[in-house]
Amino acid sequence: MSRFPFRFGVNQFTTQPWSFEEDVTRYAALGVDAIEICEAKLDPARAGEQMRAARAAGLEISAVQPQIRTFFGSKMAPQPEGTEERVAAFARSLKTLAPYAEGAAFVMNTGAPPDGNMQRCLDETVHHLRRLAPLAADLGVKIAIEPLNPTSINVETAIWTIDQALDLLDAVGHDSCGLCLDYWNIWQQPDCVAAIHRAAGRTVAVQASDWRTPCSGMDRLVPGSGSIPLGALLHATAQAGFDGVCTLEIFSSGVADSLYECDLNEVITQGREGLHRAWSAAEMRNDT
Structure with missing residues (x-):
């Protein structure tokens, strides 16, 4: 039986109740390989120091979630309202954080289409990515377009399938832009494995959690405890050539059984174990 092919990472949204410093210390103690930085957790006055501390703790910085990661407004980050201001904010995040995160993927999506105008949203997203892609390349990082679950349409995103994200990448036409593959977001699209x-x-970033019919906009489960066929998706991802970090990304608030109220050390440990079990179970099924 083959070993799990990805390094294990944790996105800082998964441990929202912890401080940045707690994240770094506890991830390292738990043997986590990589950290996905959430800029919202950084202190602007010492962001560089904090990023260096993560590296010094032995954590690879695999990806970054910028404070403003959509070019149009979104429920998670409605301000600033102007598109140019939001593009400028994303560019500042690149310039500020990329020097400490060589090779990392800066995750983004479109934001909510203005007045439901998806075509405008897509056209302008392509336009702005063409402007930002050379900057990312010069800084030695990637920009990762993330299609979101249909629950987020017209709230956070104008795209919800892998193929829509690939169409955007084709339109941008720059090697510094790639795909963020979040299984919670895309597992229900038709023929997801294909x-x-x-x-x-x-694919430049992979994120994992598990699904139940959401009771809030932030209701995800530990891998292996929900409905997503994670094993099949993990195997497809490996077969498609990705060999980087598989990151645990869990949002869990506004629900009675919020994981943020649990022992987050256990959430991380169970998340890693769930991914490994899903990989092994799918491999056994493939061998029979």
Whole structure:
């Protein structure tokens, strides 16, 4: 039986109740390989110091979630309202954080289409990515387009499938832009495994959690405790050539059984174990 092919990372949204410093100390103590930085957790006055501390603790910085990661307004970050201001904010995040995160993926999506105008949202997203892609390349990082679950349409995003994200990447036409593959967001799209294969060579970030019908906009489960066929998706991702970090990304608030109220050390440990079990179970099924 083959070993789990990805390094294990944790996104800081998963441990929202902890401080940045607690994240670094506890991830390292738990043997986590990589950290996905959430800029909202950084202290602007000492962001560089904090980023260096994560590296010094032995954590790879695999990805960054910028404070403003959509070019149009979104429920999670409605301000500033102006598109140019939001593009400028994303560019500042690149310039500020990329020097401490060489090779990392800066995750983004479109934001909510203004007045429901998806075409305008897509066209302008392509335009702005063409402007930002050379900057990312010069800084030695990637920009990762993340299609979101249909629950977020017209709230956070104008795209919700892998193929829509690939169309955007084709329109941008720059090697510094790739795909962020979040299984919670895309697992219900038709023929998801085939779509992952179509993204071969273009996936630059992978995120995992598990699904139940959401009771809030932030209701995700530990891998292996929900409905997502994680094993099949993990195998498809590996077969498509991705060999980087698989990151645990869990949002859990506004629900009675919020994981943020649990022992977050256990959430991380169970998340890693759930991913490994899903990989092994799918491999056994493939061998029979």
